[in-house]
Amino acid sequence: MKITIADVDHVAMLARLRFDEDEKAGMAEQLSRIVEYVEKLNELDTGDVSPMAHAVPLRNVLRDDEVRASLDPEEALRNAPDREGDFFRVPRILESE
Amino acid sequence: MPERAKVGTAWAAEAAGRPGRAQDGGTGAVACASEFEPVIGLEVHVELSTKSKLFCGCQAAFNAPPNSHTCPVCLGLPGVLPVLNRKAVEFGIKTALALNCEVASFSKFDRKNYFYPDLPKNYQISQYDLPLGTSGHVDVSVDGGMRRVSIKRVHLEEDAGKSVHESGTITGSSFSLEDYNRTGVPLLEIVSEPDLRSPEEAYAYLSMLRSILRYLDVSDCKMEEGSLRCDANISVRPKGSSVLGTPIELKNLNSFRAVEKALAYESRRQAEILARGERITRETRHWDESRQVTVPMRRKEEADDYRYFPEPDLVPLEIEEAWVNEVRSTLPELPGVRHERFIREYGLPAYDAAILTESKDLADYFEAAVAAYGGDAKAVSNWVMGELARLMNATGTDIRDVRVAPAALAAMLKMIDDGTISGKIAKTVFEEMFATGKEPSQVVAEKGLVQIADEGELARIVDEVIAENRDVADEVRAGKDRALGFLVGQVMKKTRGRANPQAVNRLLRERLVPG
Numbered sequence: 367m368k369i370t371i372a373d374v375d376h377v378a379m380l381a382r383l384r385f386d387e388d389e390k391a392g393m394a395e396q397l398s399r400i401v402e403y404v405e406k407l408n409e410l411d412t413g414d415v416s417p418m419a420h421a422v423p424l425r426n427v428l429r430d431d432e433v434r435a436s437l438d439p440e441e442a443l444r445n446a447p448d449r450e451g452d453f454f455r456v457p458r459i460l461e462s463e
Numbered sequence: 464m465p466e467r468a469k470v471g472t473a474w475a476a477e478a479a480g481r482p483g484r485a486q487d488g489g490t491g492a493v494a495c496a497s498e499f500e501p502v503i504g505l506e507v508h509v510e511l512s513t514k515s516k517l518f519c520g521c522q523a524a525f526n527a528p529p530n531s532h533t534c535p536v537c538l539g540l541p542g543v544l545p546v547l548n549r550k551a552v553e554f555g556i557k558t559a560l561a562l563n564c565e566v567a568s569f570s571k572f573d574r575k576n577y578f579y580p581d582l583p584k585n586y587q588i589s590q591y592d593l594p595l596g597t598s599g600h601v602d603v604s605v606d607g608g609m610r611r612v613s614i615k616r617v618h619l620e621e622d623a624g625k626s627v628h629e630s631g632t633i634t635g636s637s638f639s640l641e642d643y644n645r646t647g648v649p650l651l652e653i654v655s656e657p658d659l660r661s662p663e664e665a666y667a668y669l670s671m672l673r674s675i676l677r678y679l680d681v682s683d684c685k686m687e688e689g690s691l692r693c694d695a696n697i698s699v700r701p702k703g704s705s706v707l708g709t710p711i712e713l714k715n716l717n718s719f720r721a722v723e724k725a726l727a728y729e730s731r732r733q734a735e736i737l738a739r740g741e742r743i744t745r746e747t748r749h750w751d752e753s754r755q756v757t758v759p760m761r762r763k764e765e766a767d768d769y770r771y772f773p774e775p776d777l778v779p780l781e782i783e784e785a786w787v788n789e790v791r792s793t794l795p796e797l798p799g800v801r802h803e804r805f806i807r808e809y810g811l812p813a814y815d816a817a818i819l820t821e822s823k824d825l826a827d828y829f830e831a832a833v834a835a836y837g838g839d840a841k842a843v844s845n846w847v848m849g850e851l852a853r854l855m856n857a858t859g860t861d862i863r864d865v866r867v868a869p870a871a872l873a874a875m876l877k878m879i880d881d882g883t884i885s886g887k888i889a890k891t892v893f894e895e896m897f898a899t900g901k902e903p904s905q906v907v908a909e910k911g912l913v914q915i916a917d918e919g920e921l922a923r924i925v926d927e928v929i930a931e932n933r934d935v936a937d938e939v940r941a942g943k944d945r946a947l948g949f950l951v952g953q954v955m956k957k958t959r960g961r962a963n964p965q966a967v968n969r970l971l972r973e974r975l976v977p978g
Contacts, residue, residue: 376768380576380768380770382578419569419571419593419773419779420571420773420775420778420779421775422778424778425778425779425780425781426778426780426781427546427547427777427778428546428547428548428549428552429520429546429547429548429549430549430550431513431514431515431548431549431550431551432514432515432520433514433515433520433521433522434515434519434520434521434534435520436521436522436531436532436533436534437533437534437535437538439528439529439530439531439533442530442533442534442538442643443530450640451529451640452528452529452530452531453529453530453627453640453641453642454530454580454640454641454642454643455638455639455640455641456580456626456638456639456640456641457638458636458637458638458639459579459580459626459628459636459639
């Protein structure tokens with residue numbers, strides 16, 4: 367499957383990434399090669415194979431419902447780019463209409 | 464935002480995929496708006512009342528100081544691993560069973576990717592194609608009949624944080640503040656099929672769902688605190704048609720009343736559009752509580768594209784039959800079944816049974832009182848639904864905090880039966896019991912409320928009243944029955960309610976009415 371520049375634009379937008387035209391062309395080329403490689407699977411009949419849910423053959427890793435200490439708010443906020451009181455302060459979410 | 468989750472609402476996707484057909488009913492001749500019926504499905508999110516969050520040990524607390532319950536896992540810091548809370552899974556299985564779902568023998572978690580500041584990881588751990596429960600149903604009583612509402616799916620996911628917008632609204636704010644205490648609190652999403660046919664049915668379904676979840680003790684379901692949230696999908700179609708119209712998604716439904724009102728408004732709005740021969744545009748609308756209308760939300764330029772993929776940080780769940788059975792054995796008698804039993808076993812009217820069984824605690828209270836009383840269950844029902852409910856409402860008291868023990872109510876009812884107190888005085892006694900938690904016998908003794916049992920004493924008072932009200936007594940003698948009531952009232956007043964009205968009536972008649 368060929369990945370087009372439009373596909374790259376779409377995925378880049380979803381991932382909030384910005385590329386210049388050269389980078390987009392490079393991405394399209396590389397992603398095409400990756401997807402084509404995965405397409406090798408089509409050579410096999412996987413009709414009887416159920417989709418893999420996980421690479422590790424483990425099941426039911428669970429913990430009991432017990433409360434453990436949380437971070438001190440000061441500690442939690444230490445890497446925050448901006449704060450106000452004990453809140454994380456974030457830029458405007460939606461432009462006004 | 465979990466409330467944006469549209470996982471598995473396949474009927475919506477289906478309808479979206481055939482917009483042309485969906486509009487068939489609305490095109491052609493201009494029709495009357497009343498010839499349309501709404502088709503409604505609800506998507507409900509409840510916060511599970513586990514002690515800790517879904518994937519970390521932070522306390523799942525409401526109203527705590529901002530960012531006081533966070534850790535590297537729920538803050539989405541690099542290099543951490545989520546570990547699933549067993550209790551949350553059990554609550555999910557329990558709910559799935561109570562909603563008559565098939566519990567998945569194999570289930571897994573998926574990442575739902577989107578950017579929003581209340582979601583620090585930039586993805587929400589949710590369930591996509593293998594939810595905990597599928598294909599269930601709930602029976603809801605509407606207009607005296609029963610409607611079976613199909614449950615499409617029940618799945619577990621994590622809640623997002625809470626945003627506070629600088630100027631109160633998201634669009635008017637130049638910045639927002641984030642509190643991640645709620646981030647990672649377990650949520651159960653319950654999606655109904657579009658089986659509801661009126662706003663009233665949607666209300667009844669939501670009430671039943673809340674009642675069931677509270678019986679199960681898996682969530683406190685407080686809509687005002689956000690532990691129960693509801694979005695609705697609604698379309699309209701010509702009555703009798705089996706084609707689905709274009710669904711509109713409704714948001715900002717912050718109370719049961721808002722759900723009902725927004726659906727009524729939207730149903731009318733859509734019917735009017737179709738009646739004019741126009742088309743409905745698929746969109747998300749916001750319920751404006753102050754104006755009592757729905758308004759379109761800002762349109763997204765891109766359709767939702769969440770790029771779900773299996774969560775590599777969590778291994779799948781294998782839910783064995785033994786585990787399901789173990790959870791099944793903890794299911795309480797559910798409100799629907801209990802409702803039927805109250806009618807059958809106690810001979811209660813359906814109305815009483817419905818009100819008493821809505822809350823497990825109220826139903827438990829009633830049954831304990833009936834057992835202690837041993838008399839007519841309807842009398843207990845009358846007191847619970849009457850005086851008790853009135854005082855609870857007036858004082859804002861929860862049934863769990865009521866100071867009158869069921870046995871004390873029963874004791875008071877026996878005092879009425881054996882004539883110690885009158886039914887009228889009992890109300891005074893009950894108010895005192897409610898306020899102080901005292902036993903009825905103590906209240907009666909302290910306040911001197913024992914009914915006058917000595918007929919001679921009562922007769923003396925009756926004679927006094929006749930002597931003091933000669934004119935009225937003459938009227939009774941002349942056959943004016945209504946005047947008798949006045950004299951009974953005077954006796955009750957003189958005895959401060961301690962007389963038995965029937966006895967007073969009889970004594971007055973013996974003296975004033977010949978033959």
